[in-house]
Amino acid sequence: MTLSQPSYEALTEHTAITLAKKLELFDSNADLVCHEIGDGNLNMVFRITEPAAQRGIIIKQALPYVRVIGEGWPLTLNRAVIESEALRHFAKHVPQFVPEIYYTDAAYAITVMEDLSHLTIVRTGLASGSTYPLLSTHIGEFLAKTLFATSDFAMGPQEKRELALQFHNPELCKITENFVFTYPLFDHETNDVEDILRPTAEALWNDQVLLLEAAKLKQTFMTHAEALLHGDLHTGSIFASDEETKVIDPEFAFYGPIGFDVGLFIANTLLSALAREESDRAALLFHITQVWDVFTITFSNLWRQNNVDDFAQVEGYLEYQLQHIWADAVGFAGSEIIRRIFGLAHARDIEAITEDAHRLAVKRNAAALGRDFIVNRSLYESPSQIVQALQQVVKGASIVHI
Numbered sequence: 001m002t003l004s005q006p007s008y009e010a011l012t013e014h015t016a017i018t019l020a021k022k023l024e025l026f027d028s029n030a031d032l033v034c035h036e037i038g039d040g041n042l043n044m045v046f047r048i049t050e051p052a053a054q055r056g057i058i059i060k061q062a063l064p065y066v067r068v069i070g071e072g073w074p075l076t077l078n079r080a081v082i083e084s085e086a087l088r089h090f091a092k093h094v095p096q097f098v099p100e101i102y103y104t105d106a107a108y109a110i111t112v113m114e115d116l117s118h119l120t121i122v123r124t125g126l127a128s129g130s131t132y133p134l135l136s137t138h139i140g141e142f143l144a145k146t147l148f149a150t151s152d153f154a155m156g157p158q159e160k161r162e163l164a165l166q167f168h169n170p171e172l173c174k175i176t177e178n179f180v181f182t183y184p185l186f187d188h189e190t191n192d193v194e195d196i197l198r199p200t201a202e203a204l205w206n207d208q209v210l211l212l213e214a215a216k217l218k219q220t221f222m223t224h225a226e227a228l229l230h231g232d233l234h235t236g237s238i239f240a241s242d243e244e245t246k247v248i249d250p251e252f253a254f255y256g257p258i259g260f261d262v263g264l265f266i267a268n269t270l271l272s273a274l275a276r277e278e279s280d281r282a283a284l285l286f287h288i289t290q291v292w293d294v295f296t297i298t299f300s301n302l303w304r305q306n307n308v309d310d311f312a313q314v315e316g317y318l319e320y321q322l323q324h325i326w327a328d329a330v331g332f333a334g335s336e337i338i339r340r341i342f343g344l345a346h347a348r349d350i351e352a353i354t355e356d357a358h359r360l361a362v363k364r365n366a367a368a369l370g371r372d373f374i375v376n377r378s379l380y381e382s383p384s385q386i387v388q389a390l391q392q393v394v395k396g397a398s399i400v401h402i
Protein backbone atom coordinates (compact mmCIF):
# COMPACT_ATOMS: atom_id res chain seq x y z
CA MET A 1 0.00 0.00 0.00
CA THR A 2 1.04 3.64 -0.44
CA LEU A 3 0.21 6.50 1.85
CA SER A 4 1.64 9.20 -0.42
CA GLN A 5 -1.39 9.44 -2.67
CA PRO A 6 -4.68 10.22 -0.95
CA SER A 7 -6.83 7.45 -2.38
CA TYR A 8 -8.52 4.85 -0.24
CA GLU A 9 -7.37 1.24 -0.18
CA ALA A 10 -8.62 -1.41 2.26
CA LEU A 11 -5.79 -2.80 4.40
CA THR A 12 -4.85 -6.45 4.60
CA GLU A 13 -2.90 -8.04 7.46
CA HIS A 14 0.19 -7.70 5.25
CA THR A 15 -0.28 -4.04 4.29
CA ALA A 16 -1.19 -3.15 7.89
CA ILE A 17 2.32 -4.28 8.89
CA THR A 18 3.82 -2.23 6.05
CA LEU A 19 1.91 0.80 7.31
CA ALA A 20 3.01 0.29 10.93
CA LYS A 21 6.66 0.21 9.81
CA LYS A 22 6.21 3.19 7.52
CA LEU A 23 4.82 5.18 10.43
CA GLU A 24 7.93 4.16 12.41
CA LEU A 25 5.81 2.68 15.17
CA PHE A 26 8.22 -0.29 15.15
CA ASP A 27 11.84 -0.75 14.03
CA SER A 28 12.09 -1.39 10.29
CA ASN A 29 13.61 -4.83 10.95
CA ALA A 30 11.19 -5.83 13.76
CA ASP A 31 9.39 -9.17 13.40
CA LEU A 32 5.73 -8.27 13.46
CA VAL A 33 2.57 -10.36 13.60
CA CYS A 34 -0.81 -9.03 12.47
CA HIS A 35 -4.32 -10.37 12.96
CA GLU A 36 -7.60 -8.80 11.93
CA ILE A 37 -9.63 -8.97 15.16
CA GLY A 38 -12.66 -6.82 14.33
CA ASP A 39 -15.89 -8.24 15.71
CA GLY A 40 -18.07 -5.14 15.42
CA ASN A 41 -20.74 -4.46 12.82
CA LEU A 42 -18.92 -1.77 10.89
CA ASN A 43 -15.12 -1.75 10.67
CA MET A 44 -11.82 -3.63 10.36
CA VAL A 45 -9.49 -3.77 13.36
CA PHE A 46 -5.89 -4.99 12.95
CA ARG A 47 -3.76 -5.90 15.96
CA ILE A 48 -0.06 -5.73 15.18
CA THR A 49 2.36 -7.10 17.75
CA GLU A 50 6.08 -7.44 18.11
CA PRO A 51 6.22 -10.63 20.21
CA ALA A 52 9.91 -10.19 21.02
CA ALA A 53 9.24 -6.80 22.60
CA GLN A 54 5.80 -7.73 23.97
CA ARG A 55 4.21 -4.63 22.54
CA GLY A 56 1.46 -3.94 20.07
CA ILE A 57 -0.68 -1.33 18.37
CA ILE A 58 -4.17 -1.27 16.89
CA ILE A 59 -5.00 -0.04 13.40
CA LYS A 60 -8.71 0.49 12.92
CA GLN A 61 -9.95 1.13 9.39
CA ALA A 62 -13.42 2.05 8.22
CA LEU A 63 -14.64 0.27 5.12
CA PRO A 64 -16.67 2.27 2.58
CA TYR A 65 -19.65 0.10 3.54
CA VAL A 66 -21.20 -1.61 6.58
CA ARG A 67 -18.99 -4.62 7.32
CA VAL A 68 -21.75 -7.02 8.42
CA ILE A 69 -23.91 -6.25 5.39
CA GLY A 70 -21.34 -5.77 2.63
CA GLU A 71 -20.85 -3.42 -0.31
CA GLY A 72 -24.58 -3.13 -0.87
CA TRP A 73 -24.79 -0.76 2.07
CA PRO A 74 -22.31 2.10 1.51
CA LEU A 75 -21.33 4.14 4.56
CA THR A 76 -19.25 7.28 4.89
CA LEU A 77 -15.51 6.87 5.55
CA ASN A 78 -15.69 10.11 7.51
CA ARG A 79 -16.75 8.05 10.52
CA ALA A 80 -13.06 7.27 11.10
CA VAL A 81 -12.28 11.00 11.40
CA ILE A 82 -15.25 11.48 13.74
CA GLU A 83 -14.02 8.58 15.91
CA SER A 84 -10.43 9.87 16.08
CA GLU A 85 -11.51 13.43 16.79
CA ALA A 86 -13.99 12.35 19.45
CA LEU A 87 -11.33 10.26 21.22
CA ARG A 88 -8.90 13.19 21.08
CA HIS A 89 -11.61 15.48 22.42
CA PHE A 90 -12.52 13.12 25.27
CA ALA A 91 -8.81 12.85 26.11
CA LYS A 92 -8.78 16.57 26.94
CA HIS A 93 -11.20 15.89 29.80
CA VAL A 94 -10.69 12.24 30.77
CA PRO A 95 -7.41 10.93 29.29
CA GLN A 96 -7.47 8.04 31.76
CA PHE A 97 -10.64 6.63 30.16
CA VAL A 98 -9.73 6.55 26.44
CA PRO A 99 -6.99 4.90 24.34
CA GLU A 100 -4.13 7.06 23.18
CA ILE A 101 -4.34 7.97 19.48
CA TYR A 102 -1.01 7.70 17.63
CA TYR A 103 -2.01 8.58 14.07
CA THR A 104 -5.04 9.40 11.94
CA ASP A 105 -5.37 9.34 8.16
CA ALA A 106 -8.64 10.70 6.77
CA ALA A 107 -8.17 9.48 3.18
CA TYR A 108 -7.48 5.91 4.32
CA ALA A 109 -10.06 6.17 7.14
CA ILE A 110 -7.41 4.90 9.54
CA THR A 111 -6.95 5.40 13.28
CA VAL A 112 -3.83 4.01 14.90
CA MET A 113 -4.21 3.68 18.65
CA GLU A 114 -3.06 2.13 21.89
CA ASP A 115 -3.49 -1.63 22.13
CA LEU A 116 -5.87 -2.35 25.01
CA SER A 117 -5.60 -6.13 24.78
CA HIS A 118 -4.62 -6.40 28.44
CA LEU A 119 -8.25 -5.44 29.15
CA THR A 120 -11.49 -7.25 28.25
CA ILE A 121 -14.55 -5.98 26.40
CA VAL A 122 -17.08 -5.43 29.20
CA ARG A 123 -19.97 -7.27 27.54
CA THR A 124 -17.75 -10.35 27.20
CA GLY A 125 -16.36 -10.07 30.72
CA LEU A 126 -19.78 -9.58 32.32
CA ALA A 127 -21.05 -12.66 30.48
CA SER A 128 -18.25 -14.75 31.93
CA GLY A 129 -18.83 -13.61 35.51
CA SER A 130 -16.55 -10.57 35.91
CA THR A 131 -18.04 -7.67 37.83
CA TYR A 132 -15.58 -4.78 37.24
CA PRO A 133 -16.09 -3.05 40.61
CA LEU A 134 -14.95 0.37 39.33
CA LEU A 135 -16.81 0.28 36.01
CA SER A 136 -19.76 2.51 36.93
CA THR A 137 -17.66 4.92 38.97
CA HIS A 138 -15.39 5.41 35.96
CA ILE A 139 -18.20 5.59 33.41
CA GLY A 140 -20.17 8.02 35.61
CA GLU A 141 -17.12 10.28 35.69
CA PHE A 142 -16.47 9.81 31.95
CA LEU A 143 -20.07 10.78 31.15
CA ALA A 144 -20.30 13.78 33.48
CA LYS A 145 -16.96 15.26 32.44
CA THR A 146 -17.26 14.78 28.67
CA LEU A 147 -20.91 15.79 28.51
CA PHE A 148 -20.68 18.81 30.81
CA ALA A 149 -17.50 20.07 29.10
CA THR A 150 -19.15 20.10 25.66
CA SER A 151 -22.50 21.55 26.77
CA ASP A 152 -23.71 25.15 26.59
CA PHE A 153 -23.11 25.31 30.33
CA ALA A 154 -19.34 24.94 29.98
CA MET A 155 -18.67 26.29 26.48
CA GLY A 156 -21.33 28.91 25.90
CA PRO A 157 -23.57 28.61 22.85
CA GLN A 158 -21.22 30.12 20.23
CA GLU A 159 -18.24 27.86 20.84
CA LYS A 160 -20.54 24.88 21.33
CA ARG A 161 -22.18 25.39 17.93
CA GLU A 162 -18.75 25.52 16.28
CA LEU A 163 -17.76 22.23 17.89
CA ALA A 164 -21.12 20.72 16.90
CA LEU A 165 -20.32 21.52 13.24
CA GLN A 166 -17.14 19.42 13.49
CA PHE A 167 -19.24 16.50 14.69
CA HIS A 168 -21.93 16.74 12.03
CA ASN A 169 -22.54 12.99 11.57
CA PRO A 170 -25.78 12.49 9.59
CA GLU A 171 -25.11 9.01 8.16
CA LEU A 172 -24.29 7.45 11.51
CA CYS A 173 -27.18 9.27 13.19
CA LYS A 174 -29.46 7.83 10.52
CA ILE A 175 -28.34 4.31 11.51
CA THR A 176 -29.34 5.02 15.11
CA GLU A 177 -32.60 6.71 14.07
CA ASN A 178 -33.50 3.63 12.04
CA PHE A 179 -32.01 0.69 13.93
CA VAL A 180 -32.56 1.91 17.50
CA PHE A 181 -35.57 4.20 17.30
CA THR A 182 -37.70 3.02 14.36
CA TYR A 183 -37.33 -0.46 12.85
CA PRO A 184 -37.59 -2.43 16.15
CA LEU A 185 -40.94 -0.70 16.81
CA PHE A 186 -42.43 -1.91 13.51
CA ASP A 187 -42.55 -5.23 11.64
CA HIS A 188 -39.46 -4.31 9.62
CA GLU A 189 -37.49 -6.72 7.42
CA THR A 190 -34.22 -5.97 9.24
CA ASN A 191 -35.60 -7.11 12.61
CA ASP A 192 -34.48 -10.40 14.09
CA VAL A 193 -37.33 -11.90 16.14
CA GLU A 194 -37.32 -15.48 17.39
CA ASP A 195 -40.48 -17.15 16.04
CA ILE A 196 -41.82 -17.99 19.47
CA LEU A 197 -41.45 -14.34 20.52
CA ARG A 198 -43.39 -12.94 17.57
CA PRO A 199 -46.57 -12.43 19.63
CA THR A 200 -44.52 -10.43 22.16
CA ALA A 201 -43.04 -8.29 19.39
CA GLU A 202 -46.43 -7.88 17.69
CA ALA A 203 -47.94 -6.68 20.95
CA LEU A 204 -45.33 -3.90 21.01
CA TRP A 205 -45.82 -3.05 17.33
CA ASN A 206 -49.58 -2.63 17.96
CA ASP A 207 -49.18 -0.68 21.20
CA GLN A 208 -50.21 2.89 20.33
CA VAL A 209 -49.24 4.24 23.77
CA LEU A 210 -45.73 2.84 23.32
CA LEU A 211 -45.41 4.08 19.73
CA LEU A 212 -46.33 7.64 20.69
CA GLU A 213 -43.73 7.77 23.46
CA ALA A 214 -41.12 6.06 21.25
CA ALA A 215 -41.76 8.73 18.59
CA LYS A 216 -41.17 11.49 21.16
CA LEU A 217 -37.86 9.91 22.20
CA LYS A 218 -36.72 9.67 18.58
CA GLN A 219 -37.59 13.34 18.12
CA THR A 220 -35.58 14.21 21.25
CA PHE A 221 -32.60 12.26 19.88
CA MET A 222 -32.81 14.09 16.55
CA THR A 223 -33.28 17.63 17.86
CA HIS A 224 -31.75 18.13 21.32
CA ALA A 225 -28.14 19.13 20.61
CA GLU A 226 -27.09 19.32 24.26
CA ALA A 227 -23.55 17.93 24.28
CA LEU A 228 -21.00 15.90 22.31
CA LEU A 229 -22.14 12.31 22.81
CA HIS A 230 -20.17 9.11 22.43
CA GLY A 231 -23.28 8.01 20.57
CA ASP A 232 -23.01 4.21 20.99
CA LEU A 233 -21.95 3.64 24.60
CA HIS A 234 -22.96 0.00 24.96
CA THR A 235 -20.87 -2.51 26.90
CA GLY A 236 -19.17 -3.67 23.68
CA SER A 237 -17.66 -0.17 23.43
CA ILE A 238 -15.93 -0.38 26.82
CA PHE A 239 -12.76 -2.21 27.79
CA ALA A 240 -12.13 -2.89 31.50
CA SER A 241 -10.27 -4.76 34.20
CA ASP A 242 -10.84 -4.56 37.94
CA GLU A 243 -8.73 -1.38 38.02
CA GLU A 244 -9.03 0.27 34.60
CA THR A 245 -11.79 1.37 32.22
CA LYS A 246 -11.34 2.57 28.61
CA VAL A 247 -14.06 3.75 26.25
CA ILE A 248 -13.59 3.00 22.54
CA ASP A 249 -15.51 3.29 19.27
CA PRO A 250 -17.17 6.76 19.30
CA GLU A 251 -17.79 6.81 15.54
CA PHE A 252 -21.45 7.69 16.25
CA ALA A 253 -20.37 10.87 18.11
CA PHE A 254 -22.57 13.92 17.45
CA TYR A 255 -24.34 16.67 19.36
CA GLY A 256 -27.35 15.05 20.97
CA PRO A 257 -29.27 14.62 24.24
CA ILE A 258 -27.09 13.88 27.27
CA GLY A 259 -29.45 11.15 28.46
CA PHE A 260 -28.69 9.02 25.40
CA ASP A 261 -25.18 8.03 26.51
CA VAL A 262 -26.37 7.49 30.09
CA GLY A 263 -29.33 5.41 28.92
CA LEU A 264 -27.27 3.14 26.66
CA PHE A 265 -24.87 2.25 29.45
CA ILE A 266 -27.78 1.50 31.81
CA ALA A 267 -29.66 -0.55 29.20
CA ASN A 268 -26.74 -2.78 28.30
CA THR A 269 -25.72 -3.30 31.92
CA LEU A 270 -29.30 -4.23 32.71
CA LEU A 271 -29.37 -6.73 29.85
CA SER A 272 -26.21 -8.37 31.23
CA ALA A 273 -27.83 -8.46 34.67
CA LEU A 274 -30.96 -10.12 33.25
CA ALA A 275 -28.79 -12.71 31.50
CA ARG A 276 -27.28 -13.77 34.85
CA GLU A 277 -28.66 -15.97 37.58
CA GLU A 278 -30.36 -13.93 40.31
CA SER A 279 -27.62 -14.76 42.83
CA ASP A 280 -24.99 -13.10 40.58
CA ARG A 281 -26.92 -9.98 39.68
CA ALA A 282 -26.23 -7.63 42.59
CA ALA A 283 -22.88 -6.33 41.30
CA LEU A 284 -24.47 -5.30 38.01
CA LEU A 285 -27.51 -3.71 39.63
CA PHE A 286 -25.02 -1.71 41.72
CA HIS A 287 -23.54 -0.35 38.46
CA ILE A 288 -26.97 0.96 37.40
CA THR A 289 -27.37 3.02 40.58
CA GLN A 290 -23.70 3.96 40.89
CA VAL A 291 -23.32 5.33 37.35
CA TRP A 292 -26.14 7.78 37.95
CA ASP A 293 -24.95 8.71 41.45
CA VAL A 294 -21.41 9.45 40.20
CA PHE A 295 -22.77 11.27 37.16
CA THR A 296 -24.98 13.57 39.27
CA ILE A 297 -22.28 14.34 41.85
CA THR A 298 -19.63 15.06 39.21
CA PHE A 299 -21.97 17.00 36.90
CA SER A 300 -23.28 19.06 39.85
CA ASN A 301 -19.74 19.95 41.00
CA LEU A 302 -18.80 21.02 37.47
CA TRP A 303 -22.00 23.04 37.23
CA ARG A 304 -21.22 24.90 40.46
CA GLN A 305 -17.59 25.57 39.50
CA ASN A 306 -17.58 26.08 35.72
CA ASN A 307 -21.04 27.06 34.51
CA VAL A 308 -20.93 30.13 32.21
CA ASP A 309 -24.72 30.35 31.80
CA ASP A 310 -26.22 33.52 33.31
CA PHE A 311 -28.93 31.39 34.90
CA ALA A 312 -26.50 28.88 36.44
CA GLN A 313 -27.10 29.86 40.05
CA VAL A 314 -30.88 30.15 39.76
CA GLU A 315 -32.36 27.88 42.39
CA GLY A 316 -33.79 24.70 40.92
CA TYR A 317 -32.14 24.99 37.46
CA LEU A 318 -29.50 22.30 38.05
CA GLU A 319 -32.13 19.99 39.55
CA TYR A 320 -34.39 20.64 36.53
CA GLN A 321 -31.57 19.70 34.14
CA LEU A 322 -30.68 16.54 36.05
CA GLN A 323 -34.33 15.52 36.19
CA HIS A 324 -34.80 15.86 32.42
CA ILE A 325 -31.48 14.09 31.67
CA TRP A 326 -32.62 11.23 33.91
CA ALA A 327 -36.09 10.94 32.32
CA ASP A 328 -34.47 10.94 28.86
CA ALA A 329 -31.95 8.31 30.01
CA VAL A 330 -34.73 5.99 31.23
CA GLY A 331 -36.63 6.35 27.95
CA PHE A 332 -33.52 5.86 25.80
CA ALA A 333 -32.61 2.81 27.89
CA GLY A 334 -36.04 1.42 26.96
CA SER A 335 -35.44 2.05 23.23
CA GLU A 336 -32.01 0.41 23.42
CA ILE A 337 -33.37 -2.64 25.27
CA ILE A 338 -36.13 -3.24 22.73
CA ARG A 339 -33.71 -2.91 19.81
CA ARG A 340 -31.25 -5.37 21.40
CA ILE A 341 -34.09 -7.94 21.72
CA PHE A 342 -36.01 -7.48 18.45
CA GLY A 343 -33.82 -5.32 16.19
CA LEU A 344 -30.88 -6.16 13.94
CA ALA A 345 -28.01 -6.05 16.46
CA HIS A 346 -28.76 -8.26 19.46
CA ALA A 347 -27.05 -8.42 22.86
CA ARG A 348 -24.48 -11.20 22.53
CA ASP A 349 -24.65 -12.11 26.22
CA ILE A 350 -28.36 -12.89 25.88
CA GLU A 351 -27.99 -14.71 22.57
CA ALA A 352 -25.32 -16.87 24.24
CA ILE A 353 -27.90 -18.38 26.64
CA THR A 354 -28.27 -21.85 25.15
CA GLU A 355 -31.24 -23.04 27.20
CA ASP A 356 -34.25 -21.90 25.17
CA ALA A 357 -36.68 -21.40 28.06
CA HIS A 358 -34.17 -19.27 29.95
CA ARG A 359 -33.22 -17.14 26.92
CA LEU A 360 -36.87 -16.57 25.97
CA ALA A 361 -37.76 -15.60 29.54
CA VAL A 362 -34.88 -13.10 29.61
CA LYS A 363 -36.05 -11.61 26.31
CA ARG A 364 -39.68 -11.35 27.46
CA ASN A 365 -38.60 -9.71 30.71
CA ALA A 366 -36.34 -7.30 28.83
CA ALA A 367 -39.17 -6.39 26.44
CA ALA A 368 -41.51 -5.67 29.38
CA LEU A 369 -38.89 -3.46 31.03
CA GLY A 370 -38.07 -1.69 27.76
CA ARG A 371 -41.73 -0.87 27.18
CA ASP A 372 -42.22 0.42 30.71
CA PHE A 373 -39.06 2.56 30.58
CA ILE A 374 -40.34 4.24 27.42
CA VAL A 375 -43.97 4.67 28.42
CA ASN A 376 -43.51 5.48 32.10
CA ARG A 377 -40.12 7.21 32.05
CA SER A 378 -41.41 10.18 34.04
CA LEU A 379 -42.46 7.82 36.89
CA TYR A 380 -38.90 6.55 37.44
CA GLU A 381 -37.47 9.00 39.94
CA SER A 382 -34.18 7.23 40.58
CA PRO A 383 -32.13 4.21 39.46
CA SER A 384 -33.33 2.23 42.46
CA GLN A 385 -36.76 2.18 40.78
CA ILE A 386 -35.17 0.61 37.70
CA VAL A 387 -33.74 -2.08 39.94
CA GLN A 388 -37.15 -2.57 41.60
CA ALA A 389 -38.86 -2.87 38.21
CA LEU A 390 -36.33 -5.51 37.14
CA GLN A 391 -36.93 -7.45 40.35
CA GLN A 392 -40.71 -7.30 39.89
CA VAL A 393 -40.49 -8.45 36.28
CA VAL A 394 -38.20 -11.42 36.96
CA LYS A 395 -40.64 -12.56 39.67
CA GLY A 396 -43.40 -12.54 37.05
CA ALA A 397 -45.17 -9.56 38.66
CA SER A 398 -46.43 -6.42 36.92
CA ILE A 399 -44.33 -3.29 37.28
CA VAL A 400 -45.90 -1.13 39.99
CA HIS A 401 -44.83 2.50 40.37
CA ILE A 402 -45.33 3.74 43.90
Ligand SMILES: Nc1ncnc2c1ncn2[C@@H]1O[C@H](COP(=O)(O)OP(=O)(O)O)[C@@H](O)[C@H]1O
Nearest residue numbers: 038039040041042043045058114115116117249
Ligand atom coordinates in the same frame (compact mmCIF):
# COMPACT_ATOMS: atom_id res chain seq x y z
N1 LIG B 1 -7.68 -0.21 21.12
C1 LIG B 1 -7.98 -1.52 21.04
N2 LIG B 1 -7.19 -2.44 21.63
C2 LIG B 1 -7.45 -3.78 21.53
N3 LIG B 1 -8.51 -4.25 20.84
C3 LIG B 1 -9.33 -3.39 20.22
C4 LIG B 1 -9.12 -1.98 20.29
N4 LIG B 1 -10.10 -1.38 19.60
C5 LIG B 1 -10.89 -2.36 19.12
N5 LIG B 1 -10.44 -3.57 19.50
C6 LIG B 1 -11.04 -4.89 19.21
O1 LIG B 1 -11.77 -4.80 17.99
C7 LIG B 1 -13.17 -5.06 18.24
C8 LIG B 1 -14.01 -4.16 17.37
O2 LIG B 1 -13.71 -2.80 17.67
P1 LIG B 1 -14.79 -1.67 17.58
O3 LIG B 1 -14.12 -0.36 17.74
O4 LIG B 1 -15.93 -1.96 18.51
O5 LIG B 1 -15.27 -1.87 16.05
P2 LIG B 1 -16.63 -1.49 15.32
O6 LIG B 1 -16.58 0.01 15.10
O7 LIG B 1 -16.62 -2.27 14.06
O8 LIG B 1 -17.77 -1.87 16.25
C9 LIG B 1 -13.37 -4.82 19.73
O9 LIG B 1 -14.46 -5.59 20.22
C10 LIG B 1 -12.04 -5.30 20.29
O10 LIG B 1 -12.03 -6.70 20.40
Ligand SMILES: CSC[C@H]1O[C@H](OP(=O)(O)O)[C@H](O)[C@@H]1O
Nearest residue numbers: 040041042175176179232236345
Ligand atom coordinates in the same frame (compact mmCIF):
# COMPACT_ATOMS: atom_id res chain seq x y z
C1 LIG C 1 -26.25 -1.77 11.21
S1 LIG C 1 -25.24 -1.17 12.43
C2 LIG C 1 -25.98 -1.78 13.91
C3 LIG C 1 -25.29 -1.30 15.11
O1 LIG C 1 -23.89 -1.55 15.05
C4 LIG C 1 -23.19 -0.56 15.79
O2 LIG C 1 -22.49 -1.18 16.81
P1 LIG C 1 -20.92 -1.49 16.82
O3 LIG C 1 -20.22 -0.38 16.07
O4 LIG C 1 -20.55 -1.51 18.25
O5 LIG C 1 -20.75 -2.82 16.17
C5 LIG C 1 -24.26 0.37 16.34
O6 LIG C 1 -24.65 0.02 17.65
C6 LIG C 1 -25.37 0.18 15.36
O7 LIG C 1 -26.64 0.58 15.86
